[in-house]
Amino acid sequence: MTMRLQAATVRFGAVTALEDASVDIQPGVVTAVIGPNAAGKSTLLRVLAGLQRLQAGVVSIDGTDLASMPARTRARRIGFLAQRGGVSGPFLTREVVGFGGFALASGRGGFHGVDAAIDAVGLTADADRPLNQLSIGQQQRAGLARALVQVDPAAGGLLLLDEPFSAQDPREIERIAAILEAFAAAGGGVVAAMHEVGVAWSVADHAVLLAGGAVIDAGEIESVLSPRALESLFGTRFVPSEHGPVPASRRRNDASARGDG
Amino acid sequence: MSPRRRILGAAILIGGVGLLLFLRLFVGRTITPDGAVEIVFGLPDASVLSIRIGSSIAAIAAGSALALSGLAFQVLLRNPLASPWVLGVSSGAGFGLMLAAWLVVAGGGFAWLGDLLMRWSGLPAAGGGALLAIAVVWLLGRRIGTFDPVTLVLCGVIVSATFAAGIMLLQHLVPNGVRGDLVTWMMGRIPEVASPWLLGSVCGLSVIGFGLGSWQASGLDAACLGEDEARSVGVSLDHLRNGLLIAGGLLAAGSVVLVGPIAFVGLLSPHLARLLVGPRHGRLVPATVAAGAAVLLGADLVRQLVDLGGGRLPVGVVTSLVGGPAFLWLLLRRGGVS
C-alpha cells in the first residue's frame, strides 16, 4: 500500500492552506507530520483521508485516485481521527466504537474487534457510559478505537490521526504509541499530525515538516528532525539530546542553555 | 441503557398506543335523551364507531408522519430543537391556502383557479405551497453547494420569512371572514371524515419513511459523528442529507395537508422515543413512529373530552399547552440537551 500526494493545492477563499504539496506515505512505518499552528497539518490529513477537495493535484492510494473511490471502499482502507471527537446524541462509548464497522461486511475485518479495541485504548471501564460524558482525552481514545475497528493493516490499511497525543497524559501517550507501532508492524501505515517533537522522536520513523502550507522536508526522522530545521520551523532554539532535539531550556542555571547545537 | 430498560421502553410505547387507541374508540361523548352531553364509556354504535376509527387512523397517520419528519430534520440539522416546520413547510402551506382564498374572493378573472385550489378541503393549495417551500430550500442548498446544517437552517429561515410575509400581505388584502379561517387552520384539526385517498397517501408516506429509516439505521447512527468522521467511516453524507431533506419535507407536507400545522408533535416525539429506547436508530425509528401516533392520539382524546363551552379545543392548542411544559421538563431532566 502506498499513498501518494502529488502537487496538491487547497484554497479556502483567499487563504491558501496547502501549496503544491507532494508526499509519499510508506506502509509499515509511523510518519509524523510536524509543523507550527496553521501550517496546514489538519488540511493535509483531510486531503489524505479524501475528505477535502483539491483545487489542484491528485491524491491516490495504490495508484487509484481517491476522489473516484466509493465511500465504503475508501473507509475500509483509511481510518481518520479528527482533532475533536464527540457524537451528537447519548450514544454509549461501545456503540460509537462500533460505528467503525459501518463499512465492513458483518462488522468484522478491522485490526481489532470492538471489545479488543476498547481494551487496547484502556476504556474498558467506561465502555458502557455515554461518550459525551467522557473527558476529551478519553473521547479521543475512543475515536482511535473506532479507527482500529475500521481498518485492517494486513490489507494495507492506513490510519490518519490529527493530534492524537494533545489531550493525553504520559501513560496514555505510551499506550497509544504502542498501538501505533503495533499497527505499523502489522503492515499498515500511520500518519499522525502533532507538534510534540519529543513524542514524534520516540514514536515515528518518518517525518514530514510543514510550514505555511508547504512541505519543507520529508524523510527519515533522524535526518529531517535536526535542531536547525526545527528552529527555522518553530522560531525557538532547539538543542540536541539523547531523546532527540528538545527546546532550549529557559532555566537560568541550566548548563545546556549556553551550549551550542 | 440496559436491554431491559429498552424492552420496557418499547413496551410502554406500544402499550401506550394500544391503550390510547382503545380509549379513543370506546370513550366519547353522547347526547342523553334530555339533550345534555356527557362522557360515556362503551362500545358505540356503528356509525359513531366508524367516525372514531377514521379519526384514529388520521391521528396515527399524521402523528407518525410528523414524528418521522421531526426525527429526519433533527438528524439532518444536528439540532435537537428541529421540528417539521423548521424549513418553512407550514408557512408554504399557509401561503398556498391564503393565496387560494384571496383568488376566490378578490381574484376577478382568476377566481376559478382559487376554487380549484380549494377543492378537497384545500389539498392542492396547501400541498402545493408545502412542496414549493421544500423545493426552494432544496434548490437554494444545491445552488450554495452544500446541505450542511447551518446552510439549511438559513435557507429555512429565509423561506419561512418570505412566505410569512406573503401571508401577511394577502391577509391585509382580504376581507375579515376569510382571515379567520386561516387562524383556525393554523390551530390544526384532525379530520373525522377525510378522503381515503389523502389518508392512504399519508399512511403510505409514513410507511415508506419508516422503511427507509430502518434500512438506513446504521448510516443514520454513524452520521451522528462529526462531519469528517462520518464521511471517513464510509457514510455517503451527501446522499443521506439529500434523502433526509426530501423525506422529511414530504412527510411534513403530507401531514400539514391532512391536519394542518400542529406544533410540538414532531419536535417532542423523537425525544420521547429516545428517552424510552435509546439513540440507536434501528430502534429509534419504529419507536418514533409509535411515539408520534401516541402523542397525537392522546391529544385528540383530550380534545374530545374537554369542552370549555366554546366548542372543543383545536388539537394544536392541546399539543401546545402540553408540549411546552413537557419539553421544559425534558430539558431540565437531561440537564441540557446532549
Added chain:
Amino acid sequence: MDGAVLYEVVSMTLFTRTFVVGSIVRRLARRVEPRRADRLARLLVFGLVGLVVLAGGCGVPADEGAEVSPDPRSRVVSLSPAMTTTLLDLAPEANLVGRTPWCRGAASAPVVGTLEGVDAELLVQIRPDVVLVQPPASGIDPVILALQDRLEFRLISRRLDGLADVRATADDLVAAGVVESKARDAWSASASEVAANADAVGAGRRLLLLHGLDPFRAVGTGTYLDETIESAGAVNALRRPGWIEIGVEAMVSLEPDVVVVIGDAPDATATLDALPWRRRPVVVGFEHPDVFEPSTRIPAVNAAFRARLQSNPASDPVAERDS
C-alpha cells in the same frame, strides 16, 4: 367510514408497503446482512398483521337502522347563530336539536359545532333532518358535506349578506317543512311594510358605520349593515366591499358627514373627535341586541337605526343639505 372505504385505505397502504418491502428485501439480500433483514422483516410482518386485524375488526357495516324518534317534527341542527334566530322567530316551536355556543334562545339544545366546523360524532348521534349552515368565504366545511352523504339530511347553506338572503333562507325553511308558509308570509309582509314606511332620515348624507374602534373596523358595501345604512336614506361613505379594517388616514379622507359607532364605547366620541378631520362629522352611538345577526330581525334593526339617526341630539353641521 364504511367497509368499502376502509378497504381502499388499507389496500393502498398495503400496496405501497409491498412495493417498498420488495425492493428493500432485495437490496438487503444483496448485502448479506441477515440480522438486519430478519429484524426488519419481523417488524413488517407485525405491522401487516396489525393492519389486517384492524381491517378485519372494522368490517362493521354502516348501520342505518336508527332508533325511531318519538317526536315526528323535523330535527334541525343550526350551525349559525343568525339562522337560529331566524328559525326561532318564524317557528318558535321548532325542534332544534343542535346549536353553536352563540345561538340565542336555544339553551336546551346541545352545542354541536361552530361557524367553522361541526363535531361529527355528536352530529351522527343526533341524526338531524335539516342542517343550517352559514359558510365562510373559503367554502363549506367538507366534513359537513361528507356527513350529508352519509346521514342524508337536508342542507340549507346560505351566505347572509342582506335581507334578500334572509328571505331566501326563510323560503328554504318552508321548503324543508320546518316553517309554515303563513309564518313566513306574515314576516315577509311586515318586513316590507317596515321598509315602505321608512322615511329617508339620512337625506343622502355620507355615513360611516363602525363596529370596532381598536383598530377601526368599518362596514363596507355588499353587507347587511350596508343595507341598514341605505334603508335610512344615507349613503355608505366607504365604497369598498365587505368588512374592512380601516386606518385613520383612510377614514379621514372619506370625509363622512356622520359616523355611527355600534356598541357602547363610552369614549367613542372623544376618540373620534380627536382625529384630524377636515370637517368634523357628527358622531352617533347605536346599540341593538340583534345588530350583529343578519336574521329576521333586520327590519327591526333598520327601524331602530333610523330612529336613532332622527333623534340625534347633536347639532347637524350640514343641515343646509336637508331638503
